[in-house]
Amino acid sequence: MKLPPKLFANSSLIDFGCGMGENTVVYDHLGSNCTLLEYDNFSYKNALNLFKKHAKNNFRMINTDIFDYDTQSEHFDFVVSNGVAHHTKDPVQNIQLRCNALKPGGFFILGIGNKTGFSQRNIQRFILYSIANNNDEIVKYSKLLF
Numbered sequence: 001m002k003l004p005p006k007l008f009a010n011s012s013l014i015d016f017g018c019g020m021g022e023n024t025v026v027y028d029h030l031g032s033n034c035t036l037l038e039y040d041n042f043s044y045k046n047a048l049n050l051f052k053k054h055a056k057n058n059f060r061m062i063n064t065d066i067f068d069y070d071t072q073s074e075h076f077d078f079v080v081s082n083g084v085a086h087h088t089k090d091p092v093q094n095i096q097l098r099c100n101a102l103k104p105g106g107f108f109i110l111g112i113g114n115k116t117g118f119s120q121r122n123i124q125r126f127i128l129y130s131i132a133n134n135n136d137e138i139v140k141y142s143k144l145l146f
Helices: 024-030 041-054 091-100 115-131 135-145
Strands: 012-016 033-037 059-062 076-082 102-111
Touching: 012 024, 024 033, 024 041, 024 076, 033 041, 041 059, 076 091, 091 102, 115 135
Parallel strands: 012 033, 012 076, 033 059, 076 102
Antiparallel strands: none
């Protein structure tokens, strides 16, 4: 993501379906006050432990289904839904609800699983394996090309 880090300073961010929090903690380190929602108890507990240990800013952890969270009561500078929408019972409604949680002028960071990502990775691998003679060259060319 090529967003300038200064955008996150003193911002509010909510991550719908944060998993174990390893991606969200990056936003915390960039300066966001994070709210993390996670349905799975195991992931929720791991995210909570991660944030207790490494968070630099205020944070909230909420163990709930993302469809049960009231998006009308709060609005955020950043709304994150990374790898979640396509796993829900209603992906379109999920995205609409996430947009409701945005402040005017806010950013929606959406990551979805799709077939093109798989194809793109395979094309990249094909290119690398075609031009590289060893593992060191694979690393070198992947940094250069991708």
